[in-house]
Amino acid sequence: xxxxxxxxxxxxxxxxxxxxxxxxxxxxxxxxxxxxxxxxxxxxxxxxxxxxxxxxxxxxxxxxxxxxxxxxxxxxxxxxxxxxxxxxxxxxxxxxxxxxxxxxxxxxxxxxxxxxxxxxxxxxxxxxxxxxxxxxxxxxxxxxxxxxxxxxxxxxxxxxxxxxxxxxxxxxxxxxxxxxxxxxxxxxxxxxxxxxxxxxxxxxxxxxxxxxxxxxxxxxxxxxxxxxxxxxxxxxxxxxxxxxxxxxxxxxxxxxxxxxxxxxxxxxxxx
Amino acid sequence: xxxxxxxxxxxxxxxxxxxxxxxxxxxxxxxxxxxxxxxxxxxxxxxxxxxxxxxxxxxxxxxxxxxxxxxxxxxxxxxxxxxxxxxxxxxxxxxxxxxxxxxxxxxxxxxxxxxxxxxxxxxxxxxxxxxxxxxxxxxxxxxxxxxxxxxxxxxxxxxxxxxxxxxxxxxxxxxxxxxxxxxxxxxxxxxxxxxxxxxxxxxxxxxxxxxxxxxxxxxxxxxxxxxxxxxxxxxxxxxxxxxxxxxxxxxxxxxxxxxxxxxxxxxxxxxxxxxxxxxxxxxxxxxxxxxxxxxxxxxxxxxxxxxxxxxxxxxxxxxxxxxxxxxxxxxxxxxxxxxxxxxxxxxxxxxxxxxxxxxxxxxxxxxxxxxxxxxxxxxxxxxxxxxxxxxxxxxxxxxxxxxxxxxxxxxxxxxxxxxxxxxxxxxxxxxxxxxxxxxxxxxxxxxxxxxxxxxxxxxxxxxxxxxxxxxxxxxxx
Numbered sequence: 003x004x005x006x007x008x009x010x011x012x013x014x015x016x017x018x019x020x021x022x023x024x025x026x027x028x029x030x031x032x033x034x035x036x037x038x039x040x041x042x043x044x045x046x047x048x049x050x051x052x053x054x055x056x057x058x059x060x061x062x063x064x065x066x067x068x069x070x071x072x073x074x075x076x077x078x079x080x081x082x083x084x085x086x087x088x089x090x091x092x093x094x095x096x097x098x099x100x101x102x103x104x105x106x107x108x109x110x111x112x113x114x115x116x117x118x119x120x121x122x123x124x125x126x127x128x129x130x131x132x133x134x135x136x137x138x139x140x141x142x143x144x145x146x147x148x149x150x151x152x153x154x155x156x157x158x159x160x161x162x163x164x165x166x167x168x169x170x171x172x173x174x175x176x177x178x179x180x181x182x183x184x185x186x187x188x189x190x191x192x193x194x195x196x197x198x199x200x201x202x203x204x205x206x207x208x209x210x211x212x213x214x215x216x217x218x219x220x221x222x223x224x225x226x227x228x229x230x231x232x233x234x235x236x237x238x239x240x241x242x243x244x245x246x247x248x249x250x251x252x253x254x255x256x257x258x259x260x261x262x263x264x265x266x267x268x269x270x271x272x273x
Numbered sequence: 274x275x276x277x278x279x280x281x282x283x284x285x286x287x288x289x290x291x292x293x294x295x296x297x298x299x300x301x302x303x304x305x306x307x308x309x310x311x312x313x314x315x316x317x318x319x320x321x322x323x324x325x326x327x328x329x330x331x332x333x334x335x336x337x338x339x340x341x342x343x344x345x346x347x348x349x350x351x352x353x354x355x356x357x358x359x360x361x362x363x364x365x366x367x368x369x370x371x372x373x374x375x376x377x378x379x380x381x382x383x384x385x386x387x388x389x390x391x392x393x394x395x396x397x398x399x400x401x402x403x404x405x406x407x408x409x410x411x412x413x414x415x416x417x418x419x420x421x422x423x424x425x426x427x428x429x430x431x432x433x434x435x436x437x438x439x440x441x442x443x444x445x446x447x448x449x450x451x452x453x454x455x456x457x458x459x460x461x462x463x464x465x466x467x468x469x470x471x472x473x474x475x476x477x478x479x480x481x482x483x484x485x486x487x488x489x490x491x492x493x494x495x496x497x498x499x500x501x502x503x504x505x506x507x508x509x510x511x512x513x514x515x516x517x518x519x520x521x522x523x524x525x526x527x528x529x530x531x532x533x534x535x536x537x538x539x540x541x542x543x544x545x546x547x548x549x550x551x552x553x554x555x556x557x558x559x560x561x562x563x564x565x566x567x568x569x570x571x572x573x574x575x576x577x578x579x580x581x582x583x584x585x586x587x588x589x590x591x592x593x594x595x596x597x598x599x600x601x602x603x604x605x606x607x608x609x610x611x612x613x614x615x616x617x618x619x620x621x622x623x624x625x626x627x628x629x630x631x632x633x634x635x636x637x638x639x640x641x642x643x644x645x646x647x648x649x650x651x652x653x654x655x656x657x658x659x660x661x662x663x664x665x666x667x668x669x670x671x672x673x674x675x676x677x678x679x680x681x682x683x684x685x686x687x688x689x690x691x692x693x694x695x696x697x698x699x700x701x702x703x704x705x706x707x708x709x710x711x712x713x714x715x716x717x718x719x720x721x722x723x724x725x726x727x728x729x730x731x732x733x734x735x736x737x738x739x740x741x742x743x744x745x746x747x748x749x750x
Contacts, residue, residue, distance in 0.1 A: 040320075065321055068383070072369035076394065215320040215366060 012095040014152040029079050030054040031105040033098075035088065035145060036115025038065040040214025041164065043072075044233035045112065050078035057082040057101040060115075080105070088115050089137055091144040098148050110240055111149045113142055113163040116182075118216060124178040131178050138182030143189055150193055153202045162205040162240050163190055167248065169208070170257045173273040194245060203243040207236055210253040303361055306604055307350035308611030309674050309702055312357035312730060319343075320366035322383065322474040326444045329726060332360060340728045341444075343468045345412030346387060349419065350614045351702030352730040353467050359728070362472065364414055370394060371475060378480040379437065384414030384473040389547075389598075391478070397544050400480035401537065401590070403435035407646075409595050414473040419699040420465035420660040422667075424513035424535070424594075427651030431662050433464040434653060439476035444726035448474075453656070462722035465657030467698060469723045469732060486545070487538035488513075488593045492584045494576065496529045498625050505649055508534040513593075515648050519572040520632060520641035520670055521565070528632050529576060530647060535593055547591055550598060554605040565639045572643055607673050612642070613702045615685055616669035618650055619694030624666035627692030631685055635670065638681050645670040658719045661697045669700065679703055698731055709735035 032049055036042050037058035046056060050073040058073075060066040063085050074081045082104040086097050102108050119134035146161060153159030168176055169183030187206055194204035211217055211226040220226075227250045239247040248254035263271075300313040315337065317328050329341060341360040355361075364385030372381040378400055380391065388402055389409040395401065404423040411421065417439065422431045429435070438452035441463055449471075451460040463470045491508065495501050501516060508514055511534035518530035597603050604612065619627040628647075635641050646669045650662045672678045682703040689696060695712035696704050710716055720736070 064323055068322065068369050068371070071371045075370040075373050215318070218318050218320075 012099045014148055014155060030109050031057075031107050032110040032112060033057045033059075033101050033105065033108050033149075034112045034114065035059050036113065036164075037083075038062060038069055039114045039116075040216060040229050041209065041212060041232060041236070042112065042114035043069055044229045045114075045236050046073050046078075047076055047230075048233055048237050050074075050076040050081075053077055053079050055080040055105055057084070057105050059084050059086050059088075059097065059101065061085065061087055088141045088145070091141055094141075094144050095148055098145065098152070102152065108149075108152070108159060110160045110162060111145075112240075113145060113161075115141075116164065119176075119179050119182075121176050121178055134178045135182050135185070138179065139185040139189075142186055146189070146193060150197055150202070150204075154197060154200045157201045160203040160205060160240050160243065161190075161193070162207060162236065164207045164209065165190065167208045167210050167253050167257050171260050171268070175273060203240075203245075205239055205244055206246045207239070208246065208248050208253065208257075210248075210250060210256075300358070303344070303355065304347065304611075305350060305352065305354050306348045307613055307702060308604060308607070308609070309613060310352055310355065310730070311611075312352070312355050314356050314358065315360045316363055317341075317360055318363045318366050319385065319472075322367060322442075324367075325362060325442055325472045325474070326446055326726070328362065329360075329444055340726060342727055342729045343414065343418075343472045345385060345415035346410050348408055348411045348415070350612070350700045351698075352734065353419070353698045353701070354415075355730045356728065357730050357733075364412060364472070367474070373398075375400075378482065379477050380480055381475060381477045382413055383475050384412060384417075384439070386413050387411065388413070388416065391480075393546050395480050396483070396486065397546055399482055399484065399544055401483045403479055403481050404429050404432045405594055407595065408598050410598060413476055413478065414468075417464055417473055417476060418466055418468045420655055420657045420662070421699070422650070422662050424515040424648065426653075426662060426667075427509075427514075427649060428512060428653075430651070430653030431655045431657075431660055433656050433660070435479045436464070437477045437479060439463070440474045441471045442474050443471040444724050459722065461656055461658050462719055463657075465655065465660035466719065466722065467659065467729060467731065469727050469729065471724045471727070483537050483544070484541040485538040486589050486591075487540070487542060487587050488535045488590050489538050490533065490535045490586045490588055490593060492579055492586070493532045493534075494529070494579070494582045495532050496526070498528055498628055501528075501530065501532060501647060502625070504532040504534075508532070512536040515646060517575065518632075518645040518647045518668075519576055519643075520635050520645045521569045521572050521639070523636050527636065528629070530645075531576065531579070537590075538587065550601055553601040554603050557605050557609045558607065568641065568643050575643065607642075607671070610674040612671045612673055613678060613682065614669055614671050614700040615682055615703075616667070616697040616700040617685075617689045617694045618661060618663050618665055618667045618697070619689065619692045620663060620665040622665075623692040623694070627688070627694060628666050628668060630692075631668070631688055634681075634685060634688065638677065640672050640675065640678055640681055642671045642673060658715045659698075659713055661695065661699070663695070665694070669697075698735075701731070704735055706735050706737060706739050 032054055034042055034046055034056060038060040056073055056078050058066060058070055066083050066085060070081045070083050084097060116138045117134060124131040124134060149161055165187045166183040168180040169187045172180045190204050190206045209232060212229050212232050213223060213226040214229055217223060217226060232249050235249045300315050302311050303314050303316055319325055339359050340356060341362050342356040343362045343364055344354045345364055347354055367383040367385035368390060369383045388405060388411055392409060406421045406423055416432045417436055420431045420433045438450060441449045441451050441459055449456045449459050451463060453460060493504055495504055513535040516530045516532045522529060648667045650664050650667050652664050655662050686696060686704060686708045690708055690711055
């Protein structure tokens, strides 16, 4: 960051006002949080080819630099980057203000960070359980609170957030992860209900298993969804201002069935 | 709240995968394109340049010992991209473009990017690959590691002639920038080095400009090697040439074929990207699908599909360069047992007599398939110590795996050796140690550059004890 903004300039209202430069919106301006994740990177490649302006945030400097170089080469009109640990919620306002200032505005915020966690460990170790909830739920709430208020000031914007089908119902194999995503899904539903009337779109993205680095060690990886097709669906859902996206699409009926199973049966299943 | 222990990543799955538990991917069959031999190996996917050699350390902590081998899209035919009971480091997640300079055409990219991905990027910008093989589903790293060649070898040389530099990372973590002037010995060992000298993390490639997707193509029937050679003279100004050959016919139709010359069209037209292929060969064909009769029938039809001896056409580059890429997994046509390819280069001194003798041997065997390719290699020297191309005639033919195939390959390999030629490791599953070490006399010099942690089943085979191909190596049928 070149200059450290004062506290008052980090307030979403003043950032939103300052960013309202004339002719600022030539191409899409997109803020990507968790930009080195497999799904985020694939999505950004589509936007880069469209000539979008991107601001990327991730934890690992070397990986972020490789992703940024790729997107710049593919045609992104602007690629800004910042290294940040999203767990550090105290720094969110400063980070987001810097990102939005660098983009001179923001049309889409895309939240793609999160951790899978270690379910067996989380069953023994509350610290780890709390870590999953913090990274996957508390941190996005902090980010989205700032971003939603920024969008409300401008009466425009899309907040696209990767939740998971795992949040639709808790299962013994990953209920800490599922609980963090269930919380996130509920938060997004409430937020959507609040800001829809302000002209803001909140998109809840619920992917099934996708072929990415994160899932590489899992059984059946070869049969998982292709990350580029998932990314295409996400771009389309954002463009059409959708509310919820199950991706691939067959997860919508599957999760309908999963949600419909009575609890007295569900509790006996090995899922 | 303590800082995160894990890397923030997109969460994408409802199933359980304890991320903190040690990743120990189970051994799986990783097939080469020929689907022979079939070996079990652990496949670890590299997604970032920093993943190697870190993955070796984490495998060692998990109790996985043994050697590793970098692999790309698995389009090598035999065992040059296999490592029995070892760890295959698949690079296709490292597919980022790092820079492109339209003034020079130089593209910098991570080594796991495929030539198809490069074309998707470069064609709309008016650039094409400087050298392309018959499939675009190979990686940049694999193209360098096998120093692949194309239909323009006479005018362009082999692939690595267009690679200004790359980075090589060794299992000890050392990194080297390699070019003709910087670490030239490592540069020459890694080109055609079959992935054994280390991991290529990124490379530069000099693309060539085009103004159209279209190719001006001439298809001309020929009978015999002399007619082929005179057509080659006649079409010397064409950028590309390759010939399909009928390897089943004898007598009057012996060594008949179709000479296909092509050049990029000079007439500007729209440079749109290619559509992804939709056809997938749906099942393993039964073993009897390819027999003497069906192949002979195909060859007769293919030879006569053009009604006139000479046809001029304008066609898109996709069907010209990649006719078989239209059908994903076409190797299933050969059934579950798979196929082997026999591909030689014989220097001009014995090129004609050698080719005729070998074609006679093949026709007499009745084992040939229809995918036969004849071409000349030009005089531009390859840069790699182990590069395959040398000036002369190049010929390639697929054989279905049958009991008689391996003794035939043994004879054909020995004939190639007698005529002073060599076989191509990237296509091979049958070369003997004696053949390999005679074909590539610099192999011991090359061996000094091999990474101690890296090897391949091919390398173990051709540097190990002699086993004749009619021995225990044959598959159970």
